[in-house]
Amino acid sequence: MAVDPTLPYDDTNIFARILRGEIPAKRVYEDDFALAFHDIAPRAPVHILVLPKGSYVSWDDFAARGSEAEIAGFVRAVGHVAREQGLVTPGYRLLANIGSDGGQEVAHLHVHLFGGRPLGPMLAG
Template sequence: MPIDPTLAYDDDNIFAKILRGEIPSTRVYEDEWAYAFEDINPQAEVHTLVIPKGRYVSWDDFSARAEAKEIAGFVRAVGKVARDKGLVETGYRMMANIGAHGGQEVAHLHVHLFGGEPLGPMIARR
């Protein structure tokens, strides 16, 4: 169910629990700013999630409240994961859903990296 991005951060969201080690995940990258892991319901050959370690509901929340070093660290982590996965050479899609209309389902900022195959149009036409 899509979420309201103006909600306060919920420390019991699934990604917060993953960061605390309460829910298992397949880690592919971690540093002081970000944690990346494989999606449990992949929508492409490669489908990796990258989340900041800070308490941010959405991209909007992150861009408004995060310190410059957090933003730089997170963006660099996303790029490193894409390079480490070999996605740069053939291309990939990076997506962050924000709010109900954007289809955001977890109230913790997360970036999806999709690749490993042709992905088709960005948004299916109605």
């Protein structure tokens, strides 16, 4: 089910529940601004989701309402996780699906961090 990024934030979404500790996740990093954990259905040897802790649906929402500290903290968290996972030198891919055309399935902003092997072309077909 695709997400409409213009809808209000729904605090019952799975990532909000993970952030509150209601659902377990294999966490790899957490600070005041972000949480990172392994995807339950990995598409690469390393497939980690990184999400801001605030209630944001999309990049547009985050850019419009997030504080400078939240935005900087989230970006730094993504970089930290990539370094910690040993992905910087061989390379990695970040993907954020936004809205129905972008294939967003959870109404909480998040990025997928993929690595651990050559990832091929950016988009298939």
